[in-house]
Amino acid sequence: MKKLLETKAVQRGTHTLASGLSVVAQRAPLLKEAGVLAESVPSLFRLAAPLGIHFLTTHAVSGASTTVKPATGFTNPADATAGEPFNWIFRTSPETAEDYTITGLPPGVTFTFNPRAAGGYQYLAGSPSAGGTYQVTIIGWRYPNHSGGSEAKTTYNLVVNVATPATPWDSWREAQGWTAGQLADPAVSGPDADPEHDGIPNSLEYVLDLDPRAPSSMPGKVEDDPTSPATHYVYSLPLNPGATDATVGFEASSDLGGTGWSAIGPSDPTYPVTRTATEIRIRIPKNLGQRFIRLAASL
Structure with missing residues (x-):
């Protein structure tokens, strides 16, 4: 009976510790996911199984475990032609950013944040007026008014290559x-x-x-x-x-x-x-x- 009570106490302690580690792993700002320990593993040995932790890329939204991702079909670097329509669609995932700071856009291309956009998708759109290579910086903020945490901001860097079309001459x-x-x-x-x-x-x-x-x-x-x-x-x-x-x-x-x-x-x-x-x-x-x-x- 004494042995059985000791075993259950160890099990309860193990459950509590394993559960606590899972919560910490899931809330850490640079963790993409916390591995779930297999239920088939005996409770006394769950701590021996390693947590499956995967770190985000540097393209993270400040204050949340979220990345800026282009929509399907949109690449980085992105190609454009001066004088012709251009758009680049993106969003944050899994969290939706509540605000953005975007700098370095080619002249003629603009960004207007739409907080009610379907699926959270946002657009860089316009017609570039000058050729060249442009380094665009996208910062997604967890909350409105460029806020979301005091930790160092991480950004998404987009390269836009704007070609100058050949003239008839x-x-x-x-x-x-x-x-x-x-x-x-x-x-x-x-x-x-x-x-x-x-x-x-x-x-x-x-x-x-x-x-x-x-x-x-x-x-x-x-x-x-x-x-x-x-x-x-x-x-x-x-x-x-x-x-x-x-x-x-x-x-x-x-x-x-x-x-x-x-x-x-x-x-x-x-x-x-x-x-x-x-x-x-x-x-x-x-x-x-x-x-x-x-x-x-x-x-």
Whole structure:
């Protein structure tokens, strides 16, 4: 009888101690889960079984055993393109954060906390306005007003890679067959370069859809204006419809000197200019005396 009472007392003590360890393990702020001791193990030997303790990653919410996790399908690093819509969805788990501090977002991307979001999911959304690599810091808070405990905060670090899309000019240059070295040399492939020495810079070769690696003649034609043939000419040139990033217009001068050229406005009453996707035309009076007109383009 005495032996039986001693055995039960030891069992009660063991139950109490094992239960106490489990509670401590479950409440520790850096513990993800506490292992449950198998019921099949005799009570006198339960303390010999190790507690299965797994530590969190450093992406933890301050004041709670919770991690910031991207929603399914959203990765870290995240990829975006300047000028195009971007969003990145995340939440905290298993606890739901009551507030967030987020810094380092790409320009054009914003975060507005929605405390009533379904499932606790939150959004980074917008259209990045500049390319680059951005280090975004996300801190989830256990309670509103950026609170949740006095212990050191831990954060989630998100990398957002924002690519700059190739412009039509870049695509045209790469399609010309220049080598990597020539593409990197502005004296060969830059907009002001004239590598084939035909008097037409690359920017105009692009606008007129000419071959910048072979000498070309300036396209276009001058003819009497069909609406007023006695008083006006019309100078027309075909345009590359893919050169959507180019500003094209005309310049006028009374001589061929390098400093005498002035831009002709699109609504100039003397030289009215019209442009479509495939052609640009300028109407020129015949009674102006000696006058030089040239096409100009900028990217």
